[in-house]
Structure formats: structure tokens, C-alpha cells
Amino acid sequence: MARRIGIKDVAAAAGVSVTTVSHILNGVEGKRASVETRQRVMRIAEELGYAPNGLARGLRLQRSQSIGFISDEVATSPNAGRIILGAQEAAAEQGVLLLLVNTGGDDELERRGIETLLQRQVDGVLYAAMYHRVVQVPKNLRSTPTVLVDARSDDLTVPSVVPDEVQGGYTAVRHLIDHGHRRIGLMVLGEDIPARHGRTDGYRTALAEVGVPFDPALVVAESTEILGTVWGDVAAGYRAARRLLTSGQRPTALFCFNDRMAAGAYRAAAELGLSIPDDLSVVGFDNQELVSEAIYPALSTVQLPHYEMGVRAVTQLLALTGTLEGTVTQEMLPCPLVARASVAPPPRL
Amino acid sequence: MARRIGIKDVAAAAGVSVTTVSHILNGVEGKRASVETRQRVMRIAEELGYAPNGLARGLRLQRSQSIGFISDEVATSPNAGRIILGAQEAAAEQGVLLLLVNTGGDDELERRGIETLLQRQVDGVLYAAMYHRVVQVPKNLRSTPTVLVDARSDDLTVPSVVPDEVQGGYTAVRHLIDHGHRRIGLMVLGEDIPARHGRTDGYRTALAEVGVPFDPALVVAESTEILGTVWGDVAAGYRAARRLLTSGQRPTALFCFNDRMAAGAYRAAAELGLSIPDDLSVVGFDNQELVSEAIYPALSTVQLPHYEMGVRAVTQLLALTGTLEGTVTQEMLPCPLVARASVAPPPRL
DNA sequence: TCTGGTTGGCCAATCGATTTGCCAACCGCG
């Protein structure tokens, strides 16, 4: 493992001092070098394949060019991995790398993880949640530039990037309305989280726009609790859909809290002899391609902007640290509709 | 943003030199300090919340305590994120952090990514592929400790961790055989990759064990090409299953290359009026929970050991760098069966 | 008292870069 070549090697090979090499390679103003020297140094640095030692540079500059990415379970939740992807790519564009820490939701692990990141002199931290929720910024992060991802803080001064749940819900329901539906069931998670309230608000807004009064009987909350965590899974979707579809006035369309619950709705519909989309239209949320394309007919759904959240979060963080221009705020990103095959006009009576 | 406190601050507060502080905190042998001094220094370090500057330490020790994780698309492929998770957790256990680079399969990005990692003085690199395949170790990684994850090299000296495809295929088919099936269809991807050959071998071995001769008519290769990449998607599974199920001697069970193809098989079966598992048993591969639980009945499948691959890869890498004990080899990890509801005895004739 | 060994701890070099301050050479001009 041949020793990596350092600035000294370049200086020696070029017959100048390390100072000069540094000045030239960093394009320092005011400290000019003759064109000839400059070219020679650059050529030799190139030939030798010189690259500055990141640790030494970081030590001197007090900037490590790396940011911490700390999350509870992001790496676990399928689509959420795209947050990391977006963050990584946006960071790489500025020569910044991501230092990954996953806590599994354990507070002690989180505390230690943050300590480790700070010890590595990260320039800032992205604090990401597995699903959109309100969080407290950990104490030991207070004095470090931090941006929340898929999470928001009560403290309005803490920048964050989250999906626009209201717009997402509105878009989904509007899509159904545009196909002629007026009696639309809403299946939500039985949990007090922003996604539930936001999407419900969007649902109400879209209906109100076309003069359909809100009917509480069309809203069903269901969830499955496993090991203390509440899930909107296939089983929950199945139960919710059964309740809605066997009630007095059957809705002609369902807006489901997520794609897995939509899969449950598919099953309930099949059992009841309802064909999708002819007898029943369905819209999901999340756009988990694995689900939405595995079920038949392919599911029309609303996409969470995971990749974009990662990008925006990094952009905000780098703005915070002065690497990039830009403003820093609590930001909401739109959730676009992905139309597939589960929506059609309501059946003729 | 109060300056982090350094070793000097501790030394000053304790009234000793930085040397002594360093010796005490690192438990250096041979350089003793009086019990009294030792306790005082430790107490003060604790009180001040001292943590050594990772950059400075790394610079001096020529060890950054971080390893690079470079991959083509891992962050994109859902379950594969669990590789990262396993790697991260195994690394964190040794105080090592992961530096993430995603190349999207672009060679130039890969080259630059590796350069950046080396520049950061990573102690080693994990080179991960999105799906099990044979790769060349990039030139600029040759002189750095490297372990391949979900990928293998022709060069047998390069350590790697991959799933045991043969055992996985064997396990799946054996599961069907144990339920009484003898006429088992195999749906593979139309690509020349280790997974296809390994799983096919496992299929043949399991059948041979019970004296069933290999019937080429029961093996169908299908795939969908999108933008130059070959996928085993729902559509491919649908086509493959239709071919198998409408052929002369219909199989009583299907072993599908992956869960998405299995989802396609579900659809083909439904169209042909075949009920799963009563008329037809199905086993998938990958255990992508989103798929296997979204379809009905829930899919019995074989799990790829992503998390474990991440763990083992880090363990091997740390063994390679001398941080941990252990041997370094080309390693295969077992793929366990996850039995759900898609397998039953074959229908009585 | 002298010697040799142990104890406790400090000085200064080192890792590899950046940056401040300074100096010498050279230029043109009065």
C-alpha cells in the first residue's frame, strides 16, 4: 500500500516550496506565481496524482467537508432510502460526503451517534425521520447547524423539509373528483400524526371545492399495532375498506392513507365482488412501486418526494454553513400524482 | 457555537501537560501517572465533556476510523438498504463510521467517488452491487483494503460476501417438494447472472434428490427490458407464468426468480381461474415484504440476507485492517425460507 | 555519600495541509 503522495512531494518535484504549491492549487488571490511556475506545479501535481489529505485540510480549515446523516430507521423503510440518495448526490456535487448513523430509534444510541459525529467535526447534521412527524432537536445538536428531514420542529427557527401533505391529499381526491366521483371514502391511520391530518385536510378542501359536504361516515381510521408501533398495513386497509364498502351508502372511490392499505382495499373489493376500477376507484399514497405495481390493476397513487427532500435538506444545510447561497426555512415539497390504472369514472347507476 | 473543548483545555484545568492527559485517557502502558492525577484528569475530562478531535487524531494515527461504502444503486433498491444498515451497525460497534457514495452506475462518478474517499483517508472500502454479480475491482481501489458486497470477483484473493443462491434455490424447491409437489415450474430472469444459475442449480439438485428428472419444458426465462436494463418485473412474471400454466402438462407449483415475478404469476393464475395455493403453489425470492404481503395470499419466499451481508462485510473489512480478529475469504451466506400462505399440497387428481 | 532504578510527568517532534508575514529581485522613473 504505497504511501499517498503529499504536497511535499509535489513541492520537491517542482522545485518550489509547499507554500507555493498550496497557493497555486487553491488559486489564492494576491499571492501570484509566475505563469510558468503555475503550469509546472499544476502539471506535476496532475502527473503525481496528488490529492490533498482531507484530514489535514479539515484540521486546518476547521471544516471537514462532511455532514452527518442521522436517522431512526430510514435505511429500513424502502422508499425513504431515496432521501439518502438525494442527500448524497446533492452533497457530492459540492464535494461533501455523508457520514451515516442509524439509531433504530434508540435514544442512547442517538446521543452517542451524535457525539461521534461532532467528534468527527461534521460541518452540519441532517436529522431524518422514517415518517413525517414532529420531533425535538436533541440537546447536543443545538449548537450545530441542523436541518430536519421528513420531520418538523415546534421551534420555527429550526429549518426542515417535509412533504406537503395537504396538497398531496388534495391532489389525490381532486383526481377522483375529476373522474366524476363525489362519494369518496377516506381510509386513514388511527394515529395522531401530521400525515393523517394534512391528507384529511386536503380531502376536505377538494370536496368543498365542488360543494360536497363533509360526511364523517366516509372516514375510517384503522391500524395494526405490532410491538408498540402502529402500522397502516395490508390488514388495516382490508378492515377499513370492508367497513366502508359494506356500509349503507357505498362510496364509489377510496382514498387510502398508503399503498399497503390500498392493497388491503383491493382484497376487500375482490371479496365483495367489486372490480377495480370499474366498480370502485382507488388512490393510494407513497408510491411504493413494489406495491403499486405488484397489485392488479396497477395503483394510482401520490408520491412522497423523498429524493427531493434529501436534495433540499442538503441545500439548506449548506446554505446554513455558508457553502451555498439560499435561504433557510421550514419548507414543504409537493407530492405529485402518479396515475396508473386504478381510477375510472364511477359506475353508472 | 461555542468552540469544542480540546485536550489543552483539559490539561490546563487539571494543571498537567497535554502529554499526561493523552496518556491517561488512552491508557498508555509504561507511562504511568499517579492514581490521584489519573482520577483528577478523568474527572475533569468528563466534566468538561471532552472528546478528542477526530480529524487531528486521524491525521496523527493515520487511521480515520471510517470506511467508505460505495455502491451503484443500493440506496435505490428497497431491501438492499438493509445492507447499509447492517454495515453501519457493525461498524458503529467498533466506533467506525460509514462514508457513503452512490454512483448510479456511472464509471466516472465511481472513479471520482473513490478518489474522494481515499482523500478522506478511509481505512477501507465496501464495494456493493445492487444485485449479486461479478465485478472488477476498480483500479484505484487496488491498494486499499476492499470487500465486495453482493458481488464477487474473478480474482479469488478479493474478499466478498454474497448470498448462497444454490442453497436458496434448493430451499425453495425443497419446500415445495416437502408439500408433495413433483412437477414444479421454474421462472427465471433471461439474464446471465449468478442468481439465475445458482438458483437453477438448487432447483435441479432438489429435484434430483427425490428422483425427478430435469424437464427443460418446465423452465421459462422471461424479462422486461427498460432503458437497457433487464428487469424481472410483474409483467415478465405474468408472461412466464402464462406460458408455463397453459402448456401441455401444467405444473402444480411455481418457483419464481423474485417476488415481483411471483406477483405476475398470481395475476396469470387468477386469469386462468387457478386459486393459490389450492390449485397452484408459488414460492418467490427476495422477501420484499412490500410485495409478499401486499398480494393475496401472502407469498412464501426466500430471503436474501442483506442485513447479514452488511455485517459480515464490515467484519471482514475490519479483520483485513487488523481492527478485528477473523479470517478473510469469499463468503456465502444462507438464504432462509419465509413461509407464508402461498404453498399447499398439490390438488388431488 | 554515591549509585542505580523506579516513578511521574514534560518537551518537542510529528501527521499534512493552510496562511501570515517577510524578503529579495526587479521594474520604471526622477
Next chain:
DNA sequence: CGCGGTTGGCAAATCGATTGGCCAACCAGA
């Protein structure tokens, strides 16, 4: 010729830790 102003470049300090070498104090034994 002497002077101020530019140009080109170097020496050394600095970032925050680790570590080899060294020294003073103390003690016991001769």
C-alpha cells in the same frame, strides 16, 4: 543612483491530537 511599488516565493506558525526521548525527584542499598 536611489526609491517606491510590484512580483515571486519562502520560512514558520497553526490546527489538535499522539508519542519518543528525556529529566527530576525519590528511594533503597552499598
